[in-house]
Amino acid sequence: MLTKFKDITTFIFDVDGVLTDGSVYVNEAGEQTRSFNIKDGYALQLAVKCGYNVCAISGSRSKIAIHRLSSLGIKDIFLGCSVKTDTFKLYINERGISPMNVMYMGDDIPDLEVMKMVGMPVCPADAAEEIKELCEYISPLTGGKGCARDVIEKALKIQGKWMGAEAYSW
Numbered sequence: 001m002l003t004k005f006k007d008i009t010t011f012i013f014d015v016d017g018v019l020t021d022g023s024v025y026v027n028e029a030g031e032q033t034r035s036f037n038i039k040d041g042y043a044l045q046l047a048v049k050c051g052y053n054v055c056a057i058s059g060s061r062s063k064i065a066i067h068r069l070s071s072l073g074i075k076d077i078f079l080g081c082s083v084k085t086d087t088f089k090l091y092i093n094e095r096g097i098s099p100m101n102v103m104y105m106g107d108d109i110p111d112l113e114v115m116k117m118v119g120m121p122v123c124p125a126d127a128a129e130e131i132k133e134l135c136e137y138i139s140p141l142t143g144g145k146g147c148a149r150d151v152i153e154k155a156l157k158i159q160g161k162w163m164g165a166e167a168y169s170w
Helices: 002-007 038-049 063-071 084-095 109-115 129-134 147-158
Strands: 010-013 053-057 076-078 102-105 120-123
Touching (some): 002 120, 002 147, 010 084, 010 147, 038 053, 038 147, 053 084, 084 109, 102 147
Parallel strands (some): 010 102
8 A cells, every 4th residue: 555655746635624624613704714734734835845746626615725725835726626526637637647646635525536536545534434435545644633744744755755855944
């Protein structure tokens, strides 16, 4: 299983339930906010700096996600995707990425069909059972609590890129 980490060139993440814990906080004005994990953020920006393709595909339309992910150097952010497979196919075809080199981390049923198309489907510990059954790797960490860091760190370590010069700056 861990040998598949060596072939990864592209990380794709769902947002809610993967990069967040799935909670949505609503204030008195009806504005929604979410919480992101700083360790996930460190690993995401490091993957970008190391030259990996890093992408988010989400059914949510959260502007907060755009702000957070953009601040980490992620340019490929697709929100409001009701059919994630269409977005996925377009993304990999435009960039000439083999699906076998893609790690997709999802947590719930809307991620299932895309996860069947990639070389390495992975999920957080609190993913839906249907997702867990499909995954090559289940992080021991839950959504929004370091699961993205976990899988990025494993891939970069196996590929000898974890403690490179890029690791020492944010």
